[in-house]
Amino acid sequence: MSLGASQLPLPAILTLLGVLLPGPGGAQISVEPPKAIIPRGGSVQVTCIATCDEDTFFGLETQLMKREVAHGNNRKTYELSNVQEDSAPICFSNCHNNQTTATTSLTVFWFPERVELESLPHWQPVGKNLTLRCQVEGGAPRPHLSVVLLRGEEELSRQTKVNLTEVTATVLAGRDDHGANFSCRTELDLRSEGLGLFQNVSAPRQLRTFVLPVTDPHLAAPLIMEVGTRWLVNCTLVGLFPASEAQVMLVLGEQKLEPTVKYNDDFLWASAWVEAKSEEEGTHQLTCAVILGNQSRRSQQTVTIYSFPAPSLTLSQPEVSEMTVVSVECKAHAGAMVTMLSGAPAGPPASSVQFQLNVTAEDNGHSFLCSAALEVAGEVLYKNKTLKLHVLYGPRLNEKDCPGNWTWQEGSQQTLRCQAWGNPTPKLDCRQNGTGFLLPIGDLRPVKREISGSYVCRAKSSRGEVIREVVVNVIYHDNNVIIIVLVTALVIVSVVLTGAYLYNRQRKIREYKLQKAQEAAAMKLNTPP
Numbered sequence: 318m319s320l321g322a323s324q325l326p327l328p329a330i331l332t333l334l335g336v337l338l339p340g341p342g343g344a345q346i347s348v349e350p351p352k353a354i355i356p357r358g359g360s361v362q363v364t365c366i367a368t369c370d371e372d373t374f375f376g377l378e379t380q381l382m383k384r385e386v387a388h389g390n391n392r393k394t395y396e397l398s399n400v401q402e403d404s405a406p407i408c409f410s411n412c413h414n415n416q417t418t419a420t421t422s423l424t425v426f427w428f429p430e431r432v433e434l435e436s437l438p439h440w441q442p443v444g445k446n447l448t449l450r451c452q453v454e455g456g457a458p459r460p461h462l463s464v465v466l467l468r469g470e471e472e473l474s475r476q477t478k479v480n481l482t483e484v485t486a487t488v489l490a491g492r493d494d495h496g497a498n499f500s501c502r503t504e505l506d507l508r509s510e511g512l513g514l515f516q517n518v519s520a521p522r523q524l525r526t527f528v529l530p531v532t533d534p535h536l537a538a539p540l541i542m543e544v545g546t547r548w549l550v551n552c553t554l555v556g557l558f559p560a561s562e563a564q565v566m567l568v569l570g571e572q573k574l575e576p577t578v579k580y581n582d583d584f585l586w587a588s589a590w591v592e593a594k595s596e597e598e599g600t601h602q603l604t605c606a607v608i609l610g611n612q613s614r615r616s617q618q619t620v621t622i623y624s625f626p627a628p629s630l631t632l633s634q635p636e637v638s639e640m641t642v643v644s645v646e647c648k649a650h651a652g653a654m655v656t657m658l659s660g661a662p663a664g665p666p667a668s669s670v671q672f673q674l675n676v677t678a679e680d681n682g683h684s685f686l687c688s689a690a691l692e693v694a695g696e697v698l699y700k701n702k703t704l705k706l707h708v709l710y711g712p713r714l715n716e717k718d719c720p721g722n723w724t725w726q727e728g729s730q731q732t733l734r735c736q737a738w739g740n741p742t743p744k745l746d747c748r749q750n751g752t753g754f755l756l757p758i759g760d761l762r763p764v765k766r767e768i769s770g771s772y773v774c775r776a777k778s779s780r781g782e783v784i785r786e787v788v789v790n791v792i793y794h795d796n797n798v799i800i801i802v803l804v805t806a807l808v809i810v811s812v813v814l815t816g817a818y819l820y821n822r823q824r825k826i827r828e829y830k831l832q833k834a835q836e837a838a839a840m841k842l843n844t845p846p
Contacts, residue, residue: 327568341608346375346410348419354510356425357457359724360398365408365419366393375410400425403458426507429456431518432500434466440610441490443558449473450503451484451519461585463504466496492558495526526584527610536605536616541595541693544624552576552587552605554614560585563609569620570601593622621693626650628689636707639678643706646671647687653700666690681708681740711781712743719774719785725764727793733758735787737776747774747787756789757831766791 350363350764367375368391377383377395379412381404397406403735404423409416413443431454441447450658466474474486481846484501488494498521505515538550550567557563562581565587567574574589585607599622606615647670654666661672670687674680687702719735735758737745747756750771769791776783 345421346408346417346419348406348408348421350421350423351419352422354424354426354512355400357401357425358399359425360396361400361423362394362396363384363406363408363421364392364394367410367412369410369412371412372575373410373412375408377406377408379404379406381406396564397423424458424510426461426505426510426512427455427457428505428515428517428592429462429503430454432501432503432517434499434519434522437499437522437524437613439525441524441526442610443490443492443526445490446487447490447524449486449488449499449501451682453479453482453484453501453503456503456505461506461509461558463506465502465504467500467502468494483650490524490526492526492528494524495559497524498522499524502635523564523609526558527562527612528556528558529607529609529612529614530554531614532556533614533616534605534607536603536618538591538603538618538620540619541621541623541696541698542591544593544595544598544622546593548591548593550574550589550591550603552607552616554585554607556583557607557609558583559583563607566604566606566608568604568606570597572597595624598622598624619694623691623693624707625653625691625693625698627702628653628655628687630685630687630702630704632685632704632706635704636709637676639676639680639708639710641676641708643674643675643676644671645685647689647702649689653689653691655687656690656699657686659684659686676706676708678710678713678738678740679707680706681710682706707740709740709780712737712776712778712783714738714745714774714776714783714785719787721786722788722790724792727764727766727791729764730762731764733760735774737774737783739776739778739780741778741780743776743778743780743783745774747772756787764791766793 345368347364347366347368353361355361361717363377364387365377367373373391375391376393379397379788380397381397383397384396385393386396400423403425405420406423408419408421431452433452435450435452438447451464451466453462453464459480460478462479463475463477464479466484466486467469467474468488473488475547476484476490500519500521502516502518508514532554534552534554536550536552539548542548552565552567554563560583563585565578565585567576567587567589569591574591576587576589578585578587580586588604601620601622603618604615605617606613628650629648631646634641637643645658645660647655649655649668654668655670656666658672659669660674661670664670667764685704685706689700691698691700707766714735714737715793720737723733725731733756735745735747737743745758747758748754749756752775754768754770756768756772756774772787774785774787776785
């Protein structure tokens, strides 16, 4: 004990000991239970127990609604109701003018009133960070509260002892995230308090990811279109995901086209028919826009719609008699120029070209060609027009087309050719003098001797008549002469063969006799005298 304390007056020391030491019999106050966890708005019973060797005044001090439900010697039980927040009620007692206290700890638990994942972007680019935000309102005790961010059932982030109303996590968006559901879940873990694990999950939100290449679509369309024609325009783009959810817009000037769209993996192909109408003549912008997510890619091309009718080609008389003068004229439509008219003298292009022709029979069926040119968007286009001239003239039979003399071998295959000319086409027949036999013109057949003779070929039309004499000669041999010739030839051959045989036999006999004489002479020379 310090010197200061030993010098205190005795009454003061006794008073101090009365405060610090328990009263007679070890008087004190206790509480049951010393701690409790209850749901918010719930009730709990608290018992204050006093130990004192004399009657004592004791009770429970709290701001909560309380009601005494039981009492006995040195014991009182209170029911605390509608507990909304954590509280620490105090049991107290006065014994021998000394006051003692005991505190019970009441912990209120309740589940979050709101667990919600904030709306995700309508579209999220692949390869970009996405921030998930979960709003959590309420819930206690917070030291036991965790917030989990989920992709489907996969846990992306977990935060414990949450004291904030917003919990965030960042993920890198990928193609696999397209169509995936994201959510957040709260977990109130009261297992250490003898209770369970309580979970609450937000409504899922679906994510849509996309890839749109930096390249623009490829637009394939004609640079020029003629009024009255129909063309197919194509728009393609490679490298987008998901291709099937891309939108395509094809617009020509003020006209919105209706494309047919096809998809294949990351490839998109759109096509539409364009009808060039006269009221749309002029220059227009053809636009193809591919829209995916919150982005778009577009390409444009200038298209010129033009009108270019073929030139007008006229003859003063489309059908005339020979030795008549005919005027030939070619006119180009507005904006075009005539570049060539067959039969006309060469000259510079003009809007109209004409000339006159003194026609002959050789001009029948002559085709006149007129060509006109028009420049459209830097390209020179050409249109042609043809027209035939019909010349009326009388029948004609000449040596070239109808020979005057035919000489053929009997039995040979021949085509009887005789062509009459004229406009209108004349009617032709060739009849044998005297018999009236009709010569089969144009037929291919074996030649017979009966057609030999002189014929009159007559060509006749409304323009007149012409006559030509034709002679047909057929070469043939009599059968009796042939037999005599054959027999004579056979006799001659037989005589020749017989003579040759006899001559050859006599030659061999002479050669044999000569050989025998030579052998006899040799034997005489070899015999001794």
